[in-house]
Amino acid sequence: MASQIHPSQSREVQLKEDELIVTKTDSTGHITYANRVFMQLAEYPESELLGKPHNLIRHPDMPRGVYRLMWKTLQAGREFFGVVKNYTASGNYYWVLANVTPDYDSKNKLEGYFSVRRPPGRRAVETVIPIYARMCQLESTLNKASAPDASMEWLLAELDKQGHSYESFVLSLLDPHLSTGRSA
Amino acid sequence: MARRTSPFLRTRLGFWLIGFNVLTICTVLASLLLPDSWRLAVEVFLVLLSLLLSGMIWLGSGRIFTVLNTLHEQLGYACDGELHHRASRTRDMGEVGLVAWELNDFLDLVETYFKEINTSFRRVSENDYSRRPLSQGLPGMFAESLQNVDSAIQAMADNDGYIRKNRLSSQLAALNNPHLRHNLASNQNDLTQISTAMDQVSSITRDTASTSRDSLESATLLTGHMDTIAGSVVSMNEASTALAQEWTGIESSLAAISAIADQTNLLALNAAIEAARAGEMGRGFAVVADEVRKLAERSKDTAHRVQSVLGSLSSRISDMHARASEAGTVAAEVKASVETFHQRFATLAEQSDTVLGQVQRVRDMSQVSLQKVGHVMYKQMAYHAIEEGAGLPLSNDLTSWCQGEGRNSFGATRAFGQLAPADERVGKGVELALSTASNKQTLDEDAIIQHMRVLEQDSAQILQLLDRMVEEKHLH
Incomplete structure (x- = not known):
């Protein structure tokens, strides 16, 4: 796929307000289900998705530290929120607010992950762009093994300075109409 | 969500029906038109064609039934509460494929909702x-239900906050009240002590005043004595002047007596x-003798006068003596008065020192009592601020x-020396409690x-x- 991408022609496509992207993966992160909204937006047919690793659509602007944090959160059995930039098959991109939860079967065994993605709102995207850029820059100065952990620690420390946990930070970015909940 | 809606199965069914009808018509036409020798071969060919078509239909519809079975199973799982199963690989399944996708979408919504x-709710527990539940992207009832849940959670959060606040208030009150009572009792005690001290001061002042009055009377008396002394001294002066004149009288009298004595001698x-x-001629003698007799009378007279002057002198001297002794008594009295006066003033000075000490102690106690009240106020403000979750509007005056x-x-x-560290600890404690109380997420009462x-x-x-x-300062 990467060979077809021309970054200069890459343009943003958007998820509609009333649309949800739903995908499921097995416990190793391979896609087991993707809904039609996803296939249309990402421009992949089902046959090219099933069994493929979910990082198929990962965008290079996304810092690895965010994914490291996601896996750590999921492995602790908690849900993960993230503002994420993804590639489409043709090299365009879109922003989503991803919410990933571990999926357990009736015997309480981890079966996979369930991911719902909503449109994130402009404010959230504008806020995370400079943060992600700093993280990517930090990662580029470190070796591959230590970069994700280092940029993740930087992110958490930076948010801590603003008095935020990671989750409270992401939830604070949502437009009021996305979450009917007021912060307690 | 508009999808491709080609009536795919229906078209296929149509083709199959046309195929079978064409075969049937061909069979009928063959039996009517063809000669026997050809008919058998054509009918065998048509039967084979029919079998082939049946086989194709069987195979073609097989995958559809697989998908239908999958859907059946999926619905069965959903009825058992397992919402995570989905149907995939439904390409070219026409209406069945559409149904499968609609079911997938529905399950996506239901699963997302739950x-x-x-x-x-797990977080609430x-x-x-x-x-809070995110209702965005979910349609109709789903979104409405999540919004209701959100309102319910908000109500629970409010209620929880209210309960915690109440619990904190009552705990704070339970902690505060005995201390407050104790603090107030201590202040009351201070005020009682101050009042007692003031009583002492006033009693001392009263003593001082009465002593001063006595002193004044003593002084008045003393002045009277002094006047008497002055009067006595003036009288004594007059007496001595008189005495001096008398002495002159005596001297002239004595001189007269002496002159008479001389004349008498000569006569x-x-x-x-x-x-x-001359005897007969003694008549002249008789005149001389008369003169001598007259002189003797004058001498006698003078002597009488001297005697009376001396008597007067003696009485004046005794008078002077009496006056002098009177002046001596007065002087002794004055001395005693001055002595008393001195003692009174000494007592007065001593009492003034005591008063000064008491006044200083009262002043220190009042000052400390003020600081105590200030400290208690500061503490009360802190309790109030914690209950209200507000900032501290009062600075610590004690510092x-x-x-x-x-x-x-x-x-x-x-x-x-020990006061400043204790005060600092109190300040830190208030800060800590306030920052804990201002954590709006969860109120950690403990x-x-x-x-x-x-x-x-x-x-x-x-x-x-x-x-x-x-106490330390006024130990002496």
Whole structure:
């Protein structure tokens, strides 16, 4: 796929307000289900998705530290929120607010992950762009093994300075109409 | 969500029906038109064609039934509460494929809905009300239901906050009230002591005043005595002047007597001579003798006068003596008065010192009592601020007092040295409790109460230290 991408022609496509992207993966992160909204937006047919690793659509602007944090959160059995930039098959991109939860079967065994993605709102995207850029820059100065952990620690420390946990930070970015909940 | 809606199965069914009908028509036409030799071959061919078509239909519809079975199973799982199963690989399945996708979409919505509900409530059960169900992207009833759940969680959060606040208030009150009562009792005690001290001061002042009055009377008396002395001295002066004049009288009298004596002597001599010369002629003697008799009378008279002057003199001298002794008595009295006066003034000075000491002690006690009231007020403001979750609107006056006036008045006492660290601990304690209370996410009453408990201990120490400072300073 990467060979077809021309970054200069890459343009943003958007998820509609009333649309949800739903995908499921097995416990190793391979896609087991993707809904039609996803296939249309990402421009992949089902046959090219099933069994493929979910990082198929990962965008290079996304810092690895965010994914490291996601896996750590999921492995602790908690849900993960993230503002994420993804590639489409043709090299365009879109922003989503991803919410990933571990999926357990009736015997309480981890079966996979369930991911719902909503449109994130402009404010959230504008806020995370400079943060992600700093993280990517930090990662580029470190070796591959230590970069994700280092940029993740930087992110958490930076948010801590603003008095935020990671989750409270992401939830604070949502437009009021996305979450009917007021912060307690 | 508009999807491709080609009536795919229906078209295929149509083709199949056309195929079978064409075969049937061909069979009929063959039996009517063809000669027997050809007919058999054509009919065999048509039967084979029919079998082939049946086989194709069987195979072609097989996958559809597989998908239908999958859907059947999926619905069965959903009825058993497992919402995570989905149908995939439904390409070219026409209407069945559409149904499969619609079911997938429906299950996506249902699963998303329950995930939101479960996650939110699990967090609520952990006393975390910050994760609210997100209704965006869900249609109709789903979104409406999640919004209702959100309102319910908000109500629960409000209620929880209210309960925690109430619990905190009652715990704070339970902690505060006995201390407040104790503090107030201590202040009352201070005021009682101040009042007693003031009573003493006033009684001393009263004594001082009466002593002063006595002193004044003594002074008046003394003045009277002094007047008497002055009068006596004037009288004595007059008496001595009179005495001096009397003495002059005596001297002139004595001179007169002496002159008379001289004349008498001369006459006596003349008489003696004349008597010797003429007896009959003695008539002249008789004149001399008369003169001598007159002289004798004058002498006698003078002597009488001298005697009377001496008598008067003697009486004046005794009068002077009496006056002198009177003056001596007065002087002794004056001396005693002055002695009393001196003693009175000494007592007065002593009492003034005591009064001064008492007044200073009362002043120190009032100052410390003010600081105690200030400290109790500060504590009450802190309790109030914690209950309201607001900032601290009052600065700690004790701290500035310690650095200024307090240091001047009590800097030398040991207790003062311990006051500043205790005050600092109280300040820190208040800060800690306030920052814990201002955490809006979860109200950690236990931690707040713990902070305040430590603070009350430090506060009790401060009040003790304040008392001890006054005691130490006025120990002597």
